[in-house]
Structure formats: structure tokens, C-alpha cells
Amino acid sequence: MAPSALKERLVGCGGQVPAPSAFSIGHRGAALLFPEHTKESYVAAARMGAGLIECDVTFTKDKELVCRHSQCDLHTTTNILVTPLASKCTTPFAPAADGAPATAKCCTSDVTLAEFRTLTGKMDGADAAATSAEAYLAGTAPFRTDLYAASGATGTLLTHAESIDLIRSLGAKFTPELKAPAVAMPFDGLTQAAYAQQLIDEYKAAGVPAEDVWAQSFRLDDVLYWVRAEPRFANQAVYLDGRYDVDAFNHTAPSTYAPTMRQLYEGGVRIVAPPLWMLLAPDGDGAMAPSVYARAARAAGLNLITWTLERSGSPPAGWYFQTVADLVRTDGDVLVALDVLARQVKVLGVFSDWPATVTYYANCVGLA
Structure with a gap:
């Protein structure tokens, strides 16, 4: 300064x-x-x-209010893609292939409150070059850290x-x-x-x-x-x-x-x-x-x-x-x-x- x-x-x-x-x-x-x-x-x-x-307030499939930045950010802010709830996502995970990026879209309105409660939070981010859901979820921005979101220290929704x-x-x-x-x-x-x-x-x-x-x-x-x-x-x-x-x-x-x-x-x-x-x-x-x-x-x-x-x-x-x-x-x-x-x-x-x-x-x- x-x-x-x-x-x-x-x-x-x-x-x-x-x-x-x-x-x-x-x-x-x-x-x-x-x-x-x-x-x-x-x-x-x-x-x-x-x-x-x-x-930030949005709602679940059964119209209960929950804290998420976007109604459709569960695929970048939670572990949903590596849980059984992945099949309920609006757009299930698709790996990167032939120059096209990996895609997914999972919304709070896709799941009930009881299902939402089974998820854990992670640092917001996704790897568009990923060929697996696990790699996709690991796309944390380099100026952030996964130190407090690692195994055993996941985020409580x-x-x-x-x-x-x-x-x-x-x-x-x-x-x-x-x-x-x-x-x-x-x-x-x-x-x-x-x-x-x-x-x-x-x-x-x-x-x-x-x-x-x-x-x-x-x-x-x-x-x-x-x-x-x-x-x-x-x-x-x-x-x-x-x-x-x-x-x-x-x-x-x-x-x-x-x-x-x-x-x-x-x-x-x-x-x-x-x-x-x-x-x-x-x-x-x-x-x-x-x-x-x-x-x-x-x-x-x-x-x-x-x-x-x-x-x-x-x-x-x-x-x-x-x-x-x-x-x-x-x-x-x-x-x-x-x-x-x-x-x-x-x-x-x-x-x-x-x-x-x-x-x-x-x-x-x-x-x-």
C-alpha cells in the first residue's frame, strides 16, 4: 500500500x-x-x-426454503453428482468429449428437503474438461482452497x-x-x-x-x-x-x-x-x-x-x-x-x- x-x-x-x-x-x-x-x-x-x-434463498421440490446461491447450482456447490440423487438432476452429468465441455445441471427443485439434507457442501466450482463426475466436482478456482472442504470437513447444508x-x-x-x-x-x-x-x-x-x-x-x-x-x-x-x-x-x-x-x-x-x-x-x-x-x-x-x-x-x-x-x-x-x-x-x-x-x-x- x-x-x-x-x-x-x-x-x-x-x-x-x-x-x-x-x-x-x-x-x-x-x-x-x-x-x-x-x-x-x-x-x-x-x-x-x-x-x-x-x-440466498431458494426452494426444494416440496417448496421448502433452503440456502443456495442459485436454484440450480447443486452440481457445482455440493456432492450431488457422486450420490444416488445424481439421477434426479435436471441434466445428469455428461463428460467432456470431442471438444465439448462436461455438463450437468442439478437444482434444489429436483429434490425434496429430505433428499437435500443428505448432501454436503463443497467449494463452488467445476472442471469443464472433466471426464468423470469426481473430476468435475474438483474444479475449485485457484484463488480459493479446498482445505476446509476436504474429507471430514465437508459443508453442512x-x-x-x-x-x-x-x-x-x-x-x-x-x-x-x-x-x-x-x-x-x-x-x-x-x-x-x-x-x-x-x-x-x-x-x-x-x-x-x-x-x-x-x-x-x-x-x-x-x-x-x-x-x-x-x-x-x-x-x-x-x-x-x-x-x-x-x-x-x-x-x-x-x-x-x-x-x-x-x-x-x-x-x-x-x-x-x-x-x-x-x-x-x-x-x-x-x-x-x-x-x-x-x-x-x-x-x-x-x-x-x-x-x-x-x-x-x-x-x-x-x-x-x-x-x-x-x-x-x-x-x-x-x-x-x-x-x-x-x-x-x-x-x-x-x-x-x-x-x-x-x-x-x-x-x-x-x-x-
Whole structure:
């Protein structure tokens, strides 16, 4: 890290005992080193001081809510392909052959909750060149590790209700994401609205107050449903802004695309969460600064959360820092970006695959 007042301050905090911070959000738990959305990953995130921990929520064949990043990721995040349940997958495993990659697609909606409970979590990844299911499952990204997902230390899968009990016992709060279904809705009578309501109902059943929950969705209609049906929970509902995938959307001119920031606020949205790069831009002096998107959101009265730190490997690269790629070349530069997000963009929190970094920073600058 280049010499700076920020570096001096961060080095000076080396002797601190960090406290948990709501600014530090465990993205899928602590997914850099632990199988995502497992008991082990959530415990690790809490030990690193994540004040909020995420359960991505989807449903099984019998319409029970479980924690998975995607409805159809069991083939890359669990051992399903080497179990008897492999035959129930939407697309059973097919080995790489004649230049074509290995394929598989296994969904939570392919199995019942009882069957889901027989699976174990692994580090997300797959080897597209594999000629066996075992080799396919071994495709962990090189910047992650299988150290905590090896035999005898596999990941314990959780239902959404179980995640609520666990996260509460760890002293953290909740940021569940309602995942977009990969199956046609209604699914066996389950409508999208009923699905969104089921997520909230499980917090109510557990006696969790609305102010401890930051429910999220990439589907604006889900957030607006909560605004109408669950206004207390909607106060902290998070619209995950995925409009970077829309060709007509320009994050450097967000007021030219509907819904605008003002329209989002007037519709009841209070928190917007885009990826890191949409909130950062180089200024005229070659430093990082808030983007046009960030300034427009704050001007409209919206609060901001962002994602995801520690997801690009080391040194940082690629998608998450694309607007400031020339300014984020080292791990130290990531801390500078984090400081800009906290002090200038004024985000409420930062998702991280290794929450210890954000927790350390938050404690050091008084955000714990």
C-alpha cells in the first residue's frame, strides 16, 4: 500500500480486537475459503466480525426454503453428482468429449428437503474438461482452497429457517436474498408473491424483528411486493441493481433510464445495492471517487450497499473493479477503494467473501 494517512491509520490499528460490525457483510458466509451457504461458512463469517450474514434463498421440490446461491447450482456447490440423487438432476452429468465441455445441471427443485439434507457442501466450482463426475466436482478456482472442504470437513447444508437460528445464535443479523426461480412460476401452486411472503414469514415465525432483517432481491417486483405487503420489513429491503446487464442502461447517466433513482425512491425503495464498480470512478486527479450513479442515488435519498470484496483473487482484477482497473492493482489499493466507498460514497455496508478485511477496516475507522 502506498504511503498515506489511510495506511498509517490502518497500520496503527494492528493491536485492536475488532468487534462485529454491521458494515461488514458475510457474502454467502465466508465463501473465499469455506463452502458457501453452509454452517461452517456462516460460523467463519461471524468469527470474522460480519454483523450481517447472507442466506440466498431458494426452494426444494416440496417448496421448502433452503440456502443456495442459485436454484440450480447443486452440481457445482455440493456432492450431488457422486450420490444416488445424481439421477434426479435436471441434466445428469455428461463428460467432456470431442471438444465439448462436461455438463450437468442439478437444482434444489429436483429434490425434496429430505433428499437435500443428505448432501454436503463443497467449494463452488467445476472442471469443464472433466471426464468423470469426481473430476468435475474438483474444479475449485485457484484463488480459493479446498482445505476446509476436504474429507471430514465437508459443508453442512441449511434450510432458511435453520440459518435464522444459527445466525441469531452467532450474534449476527440477517440479509436473505430471494433468488430468482429457475423453474416456471407458479411452481406446483407456489406463486412468486407467495414465495416472497414465505421468506418474510420465516423471520416472523422465529420472532426476528423487522429491523434485524435486510431482505434482498434482484427482482424489483419482489421489493415492491414487500413495500405493499410487509412495510416494516420493506424499510430495509434491498433492491440489488442488476441493470448492468441491460444494454440500454448507462450507469454514468442513470437519470436517462427508468426507473430513475427518484422513481425508485417514490415507489418505496430505500436501499439500492449495485456492484462495487458502479459506485466508483476515477476523478480528474487520478484518484478514486464516487461515480455518477452513486451521487444520483444519494441525491434521490437512497441508501447504498455494495458487493463483493475479496472475490477477484489477489492481486485484484476483473469484473468487480472494472471502472477503476488502473487504480486497483494491489491488495492495498482495495483498501483505498473500501475507504472511498465508506467515506465518500457512504455505503451502509460491504459484502465480502472474507469479512475479516471489512471488519478490520470498520473497527479502525470507527464504523463498528
